[in-house]
Amino acid sequence: xxxxxxxxxxxxxxxxxxxxxxxxxxxxxxxxxxxxxxxxxxxxxxxxxxxxxxxxxxxxxxxxxxxxxxxxxxxxxxxxxxxxxxxxxxxxxxxxxxxxxxxxxxxxxxxxxxxxxxxxx
Amino acid sequence: xxxxxxxxxxxxxxxxxxxxxxxxxxxxxxxxxxxxxxxxxxxxxxxxxxxxxxxxxxxxxxxxxxxxxxxxxxxxxxxxxxxxxxxxxxxxxxxxxxxxxxxxxxxx
Numbered sequence: 019x020x021x022x023x024x025x026x027x028x029x030x031x032x033x034x035x036x037x038x039x040x041x042x043x044x045x046x047x048x049x050x051x052x053x054x055x056x057x058x059x060x061x062x063x064x065x066x067x068x069x070x071x072x073x074x075x076x077x078x079x080x081x082x083x084x085x086x087x088x089x090x091x092x093x094x095x096x097x098x099x100x101x102x103x104x105x106x107x108x109x110x111x112x113x114x115x116x117x118x119x120x121x122x123x124x125x126x127x128x129x130x131x132x133x134x135x136x137x138x139x
Numbered sequence: 140x141x142x143x144x145x146x147x148x149x150x151x152x153x154x155x156x157x158x159x160x161x162x163x164x165x166x167x168x169x170x171x172x173x174x175x176x177x178x179x180x181x182x183x184x185x186x187x188x189x190x191x192x193x194x195x196x197x198x199x200x201x202x203x204x205x206x207x208x209x210x211x212x213x214x215x216x217x218x219x220x221x222x223x224x225x226x227x228x229x230x231x232x233x234x235x236x237x238x239x240x241x242x243x244x245x246x247x
Contacts, residue, residue: 064227064237064240067237080235125231126174126229128183129183129184129185131183
């Protein structure tokens with residue numbers, strides 16, 4: 019059974035760095051074609067893809083947020099970590115991690131329930 | 140990046156009725172590179188459709204999808220109580236992957 023769960027602080031202050039952890043089970047990021055992405059949804063807005071890490075440690079970032087994001091993985095712990103620097107109130111959102119298991123097609127077959135992050139002083 | 144526009148924003152229907160949801164892209168992309176998700180409050184989004192029209196395992200056949208070019212449709216043939224949720228389309232034919240704003244299907 020594939021599961022993903024996001025964890026991290028519910029509240030961060032402006033200018034702080036956010037660190038989110040996605041802990042997953044039921045699959046391995048050592049498997050060829052396996053990928054994990056971070057996606058967020060700000061209140062009233064569409065889902066926004068942020069970053070992706072692949073089984074071979076390739077990393078991809080949203081162009082608009084690239085300078086603020088870092089994605090990494092700990093395969094032994096089945097975790098993917100996203101850091102986002104210089105947080106601002108506009109970054110208030112529910113953050114999801116999601117799996118892609120396909121070599122060519124980047125849809126998300128399993129998601130976590132999301133974690134709400136509020137940016138406020 | 141490709142912008143996906145979903146309509147209507149809200150669809151108010153009764154159980155047993157047919158729901159037709161639209162997803163329109165700002166530009167053409169690989170027409171099989173579209174997915175649909177169902178999302179209920181407090182739950183993880185659920186993949187329903189990938190490849191524009193392929194149901195994922197366990198999705199009832201009352202859900203069907205079609206489309207090509209820039210216009211895509213998700214149809215729920217007969218709404219059941221469990222189907223009332225928000226539905227999102229997502230394209231993955233062009234980087235970055237992008238999502239529509241969602242259609243909420245609520246009970247009339």
